[in-house]
Amino acid sequence: MRKLFSLIVLCTTVSSVSAQNIQQLIDQRAKALLPKVIEWRRHLHQNPELGNREFKTMAYIANHLKSLGLEVTTGVAKTGVVAILKGGKPGSVVALRADIDALPIVERTNVPFKSTVMADYLGQQVPVMHACGHDTHVAILMGTAEVLATMKKDVPGTVKFIxxxxxxxxxxTEEGGAPLMVKEGVMDNPKVDAIFGLHIAAGLEIGKIKYKSGAFMASSDWFTIKVKGKGAHGSAPWSGIDPIMISAQIINGLQTIVSRSEDLTKAPVVITVGKFNGGVRENIIPEEVSFSGTIRTLDGAMQKDVYEKIRRTASNIAEALGGTAEVTIDNKTLVTYNTPALVSNTIASLQTAAGAENVSEGTWTTGAEDFSFFGEKAPAFFFNLGGMPKGAQPTSHHTPDFLIDDSMLDVGVKAFCNIVFDYGKVKK
Structure with a gap:
């Protein structure tokens, strides 16, 4: 009995030491790789590309992954890259995702790797900038792939880098993004058991991680409302039906859906009109105008209810004023939902990477992410990584002044690596 007890203690000690060694290796290699991760990020920042046009970015990523000996596929969902690492130990199939596209925004920062790139967007020449931090996501995942490739014999299961x-x-009207990746089978062959992703946060201090179980980021819908009236001379509005005036009433009416029709104690709702097209001359009342905007919800039932109320509000107001309104709603993303059991089992991995004192649960956000489509196919967990310089004021995503401190991107690398070892070791 004593020998059996001693054997159990010995096996437990060896296992514990092995796990500790893995964590130490991850820490050491991620830290040693940090200068390269920063270099990759700054190269990508200086050479941004718009969605479905990331050809140079695709080649840059693929060349690195091929140098690591991974199975690499390019041209997925037009310009995406998928790589497979088969670990030396049995385990699950874990997917890690990074988004690679930039935005049509002119950069106003003074960093030495500032973007001056111009590109075509729907027939217009526009400035291009990584104004949301996707360059950091790519660099982190490239670094994760390198660290795990050096530890391949100890990696449990299979890792799919997306x-x-x-x-x-x-x-x-092009297809693209996560929906097209899912459509092309990125979550299969091999079938993904769980998928993880992160987003740099310009309002969260570097080195910190925030997460939320359940609904985390909002669904995103785009709507367009066409209002038809009757043209008239601007000096005699009573001889026509003014679609601009009707549209103004509809826009005001949409806000009553938020303030008076939805239970905001259950989940937030946002309706924003961001675009208005109508009229050609100051003294001509046009026959037709249109305006467009976005809907953000964090509950599927509320999302459908808002759809119906927008249609009813627009139609009834237009009819009451003698016109008509046609509503079109296009779903862009679903609610980004973090599977509670997966979150619970992953918190320890994040704490190992960043320190328990730097990991905390936050609140949901009305920002949206098409990572949500991957979560329709497998348990998913999406979290925020701090990118704000210590003691600085936060900048806003999707603006010319967006700024990220990249000096602690190794925390993201460590988080992904620890997730692979902690979740992947269970054979599905």
């Missing part, structure tokens, strides 16, 4: 194009939305 570099996704067009997260900000493909141009015009």
């Amino acid at each position: 570099f996704q194009p067009a997260e900000e939305g493909p141009p015009g």
